[in-house]
Amino acid sequence: MSEPAILAEGLHKRYGDTVAVDDISLRVERGETWGILGTNGAGKTTTVELIAGLRAPDSGSVRVLGLDPRRDRAALRQVLGVQLQHAYLHGALTVEELLGLYRSFYPDPRSTDELLELVELTKQRRTRFEKLSGGQQQRLSIALALAGRPQVVILDELTTGLDPRARRRMWAAVESLREETVILVSHAMEEVERLCDRVALIDGGRVIASGTPADLVAQSGAADLDEAFVVLTGKELEIEEESA
């Protein structure tokens, strides 16, 4: 089998007394879209931060396209795009300036117009980051993650806080990433069912089930993915608040 896009083996990470990631292994093939599902505090963000090299594991190993995220940082930056839950961007810069800055890091970036269209921010191109709504800031962070035509894309809470229209737009943007490998951290079953080839269900820092959405439903004897989640974790997923 060819080298996978992401190979994580035996990852552990604790913060003081809190075990955030407790022996997580994942193998993601190139071109797959994976959903990482779990309740608040399950260890999803820490897992993707370990994959992106933003944190060092206490033990275990990660390879992304064969690269070590901590040792091969410069090479990884060229092939990995990351949208994190909380983006810290310079508030005084405009949408256009931030896109220009990110595009300058890559040899063959997507055009500014393409990125603006992808996340529907064309009208806001001259708006300062600090003047954007929360949803618009989030959409910009997705455009920034895609600026360098990354082969592997990590999206943490793609659509949390977006209104239904913006949510559908972001889904279409992810669906347009056919060649790319995508990791989508999510709370939204509908999103995962629609976009993901495979799902890893994380609870208490462990992968408690993984497979296609249909596999998880079959494994758990549930009627749908929502119910499968409850059966497999014994917990309800938080109801997402809808705000613009």
Ligand SMILES: Nc1ncnc2c1ncn2[C@@H]1O[C@H](COP(=O)(O)OP(=O)(O)OP(=O)(O)O)[C@@H](O)[C@H]1O
């Ligand atoms: N920087 C940190 N310092 C201390 N504890 C942390 C830190 N980051 C996360 N944790 C703790 O580690 C555990 C896993 O957190 P993590 O953010 O990875 O979960 P999550 O599944 O992404 O949750 P959420 O859905 O709320 O974003 C939680 O108990 C959290 O409180």
